[in-house]
Amino acid sequence: MAREFGVTECEPATQGEAVLRKATKECGYRTEMAPFWTTAIIVLSCVFILYHLITSRFGMPPMFKHRAIHLGFILCLVWMYYPASKRSVQSRPSAVDMVLIVASIAVCGYTVFNVDAFALRGGVALQRDYYFGAVAILLVLEACRRVAGKGLLILAIVFLLYALFGRYIPGVLSHRGYTIQRVIYQMYLTTEGIYGLPIGIAATYLVLFIVFSSFLEKSGLGTLFNDVSLALGGRLVGGPAKVAVIGSGLVGMISGSAATNVATSGAFTIPLMKKIGYKPYFAGAIEAAASTGGQIMPPIMGTGAFIMAEFLGIPYISIAAAAIIPAVLYFAAVYFQVDLRARKIGLTGMAKEDIPDVKKTILRYGHMFLPIIILVVLLMQHFTPLYAAFYSILVTWVLSFLRKETRMGVDKLIPLAVSSARSCLSLSVAMANAGFVVAVLSMTGIGIILADNIVALSHGSLFVTLVLCMVVSIVLGMGLPTSACYIIAATIAVPILHEMQVPGLQAHFFVFYFACLSTVTPPVALASYVAAGMSGAGTNEVGWAAFKLALAGFIVPFFFIYAPAILLVADSAAVIAWAAISGLMGAALLSVAVEGFLFIPLPWILRVLFFGAALSLIAPGVHSDLIGFGLTAAAFAGTLFLRKREVSRRE
Template sequence: MKDSEARKAEDVLKQYDRESDTMEYTGVMAKVVAAIAIAFSVFQLYTATFGVLDAQLQRGVHLGFGMALVFLLYPSRKSWSRHKIHPLDLVLAVLGAAAPAYIILEYQHLVLRAGLVSDTDLAVGLIGILLVIEATRRVVGLPMVCVVLAFLFYAFAGPYMPGVLAHRGLTVSQLVSHLYFTTEGIFGIPLGVSSTFIFLFILFGAYLESTGLGKFFIDLANAIAGWASGGPAKVAVLSSGLMGTVSGSSVANVVGTGSLTIPMMKKLGYHKDFAGAVEAAASTGGQLMPPVMGAAAFLMAEFVGVPYIDVVKAAVVPALLYFAGVWLGVHFEAKRKDLKGIPRSQLPKIGRLLRERGHLALPLVIIVYLLVSGYTPMRAALVAIVLAIVCSALRKSTRMKPIEIVRGLENGARNVLGVLVACAAAGIIIGVVTKTGVGLKLASGLLDLSGGLLLPTMFFTMITAIVLGMGVPTTANYVITSTIAAPALVQMGVPVLAAHMFVFYFGIIADVTPPVALAAYAGSGISGGNPLKTGINASKLAIAAFIIPYMFVLSPVILMIEGSALDLLLSTITALIGMVALSSSLIGFLADHCRLPERLLLAVGGLLMIKPGLLTDAVGIILFGLVLFLQLRRRRAAQDAA
């Protein structure tokens, strides 16, 4: 039975997470791929230890390894054999490695030519760009490819575009030179971050996974919350939040924890559409949880120009508010249906868990401490990788064998491919934006559409970010939305970090927003529910993510950007009470089953409390208190009558 459930989870992962749908080699080919992946990880560890190379050299080696692995691991067509490489893929793998290698070999000459592109340069650059687009199609998917192609079309069609979108247009030579032979295109900031911080954190995550940390998180969540009302659903929320601290994919998070928690929820009495939605909403929230944030935290620090730890601090309170909202939705649904928890006798004991496997979480605690202490993300990740191996050896039951340490190097290289390709493709978009100035033009268009008013601008930016984020992985999602949508908010006077966090949130929440809700589809694949209904339920549970961004734009104190500790505390408390009111309104239960007028009052009160301001908070608390008083009195009367 467990084997069949594991196979089902694996099938769901491959169906909805393109990064997991790879070739399954045996024999010599498996060893070749493993050797390339291990060499990739060794190169990254070496440069992290002894110093990174010049920007284009570091990023060129990084891209060369990645492209070779992509074409070896992801077939051109799904119908092709998964056990034998096709000659076309072998040729593309060689070209994928050779195109970046040209930059490494000709680096001095390219520097001396200072932007002058020869015919050979042009041919190599064109091949490199086309290979990046093809790799994007295989690993990331068509939505990202369509966005890239739209920007490339715009680069050439500038003279024929209407109004403010018009520009002089670019020649093939100009575009290839900019995108492939400068650090403002494919080899730009996104790939630079991928070739340094992101790779090390993903390798760190691969080793944590090898130690069994994921199973420890699920068992710990069971011990903490499994006994409560609707226990398995709360376990899903808690374990997904913990997994999100190191996970880089909503869908992978859904499958990893959902294969255990969703059957438990269904067995307890949750409807299959709701069970899948709980896991989808919680796992999507994992991308909002520091310190990794789906690898977007590092990009945000580079784009905004602030220390990485400032991004982590800014993300803490909004992430906790989000998970509080999902937890409350689950709790009220359990109360509404009178769902009990799991008997304590069937749950693991916290003390025993911490004694036997608590040491596995030490590297995660230490990496946060190192980051707060002023260590660079690269140095902190490097130390944490070593600690993950050392800490696993503290007990025989968790100790990694030498072959498992080597496999960790291979898995880390495999796991980074999706982010690597997405960063390279995002570099094409950024390159076109910087060369044509379309970013500011789109921002001006959004401002014109909203009449120069902040709330309409935020609304249109939200819609833009959700649409652009549909079907696109976290890293690429953030790069696209921050390039196209964030400048509009910045022009309105919104702090830069708040503007970037705003578009990041709505880009991520696209994973549970119908019709393209990949996390919800994965959840329904495991639960056997209806994908659309699962997506709708997930959107209701994730309602906090639709509101919190408005809150921290209107009151940046939530991001710890401004204001005192007292301001932060008061804003957080009123926001939490607002989450209680909103969740109970959507589910239809607070202290008792909600009547329609009560649900309306709770919704209004919740929104008022989330909006910063003394008057709105006071009115919101009064409305919430009124409904709570009426329900408590009604419930007491029913108990007396019984």
């Protein structure tokens, strides 16, 4: 598609575009198409976005029909955008793509018009229902291959084959087995499978919030965040790295996509970090770790938070509120490590003349922050996310006309609709394929079997169970979109945690965090891969450095379980406040332990003391805090002694 359609989350108009297109399947779409197909995509994308805007305000069709209509749009756009292979024609859909477009329209149209008759038959399927169902399954799998990549495709196929042939597997994984007709019925004609909860969330909340994020980005809010970040951190020690941490946290509020954050923010911050003296691999790691944190930064938090709200049946604002302290701890730990590394290698900040005039930026774009405030207020007033998103979008558009720099006329709205629709493709396809996994888990009972066996394997130890659930979440997340990873991991791991009497909110947050952190967990770490491509460093170097920077994110989730005050689950505000304060102290000490520097390079024994102090302070509680303060005092005393001895030697 031509460049005039505007910058999208896969088109940062920087070096990041090429890296993203190489790193992610979802960005491998056709970019230069014949005029007819360009027009067709524009029209279809605009109709798709308008359909979701109108139905969010004035009411949706019945659930099954709405999900089928949504999937119909998605599949048609996938065949238009994504070629079957690199050798396929790039300027237009091929003959095979045209057949798939017709098949998608036929299947989704049949679904919409057959729902009522199917209900009148009492759920009895006709032979043609199975034919259309088989085609629907194949279409969703092929869309996954083109858009989401092999990881999720293989996982979906494995689960479908398990449903068919699980009876032949010996041992505890065996089940009674299902016919192909029964599998098709479950995947196509029920509210599990293709049209299950995952695609339902994509068809309702997520489209609206993707549009909202696109509106905010087009309005110049990203520029505001970048300039404010430069003003706050640019002149400090290691300034550009701190700008990356602050800026990625702010951008994450409206994006929630780790790879996209790396490509957009990193194109700006990584060269600055390298310029002042950070090694390329560490500059890339900083951006990867900070951008990953965008997925856990309220109020939008990527896509997983919406899914969590549906799973738990609680308001989305409650999820966003519970995420505040953990997100602050995560970014604080990254920030402290960046500061220590800068002091360790003797870096300085940016020159005053390189800092933008933040006052001018605020005057130009500051009013565009108001929609985020309105969104949060509406959610706090217990309006539905759909209602809040719709009116936040409307307010964003109206406010854009207050300044020439932010004005969004038709010339900007059309590219925005195109980019928003394209951003929905990989997410919706991933959700539809995740539905296969969820449905098979429900059919076969394998989720309960795994839960029982993992609990037995842990011998009743909650800590061992948590470690096993962490491994499951991270392994499933390697190469998968965060939303799909979270759905699958939650379906498997949360029942395990429930058996260990872990409450729902803590269990889901535990799984959600590790699903997000899979983007910086080697060997398959997508955010690190993109950052490596942009920094010119090795993927493994960047991956392991980002893993160290994100270490707090691997520790804090355990305290969701043992000390839920971090998630605002406590009897008093004082307990929550102290959990935040002690957690920040713990994050600072953890950074010292990981970086191995405080005034002077630290020997391993002091790093161990700082690490133990960090764990004790991050975990709220009187006894753990006392232990933490004791270890901190011992570690600081040792550090001061060594520093004094070092000074004496130099003299």
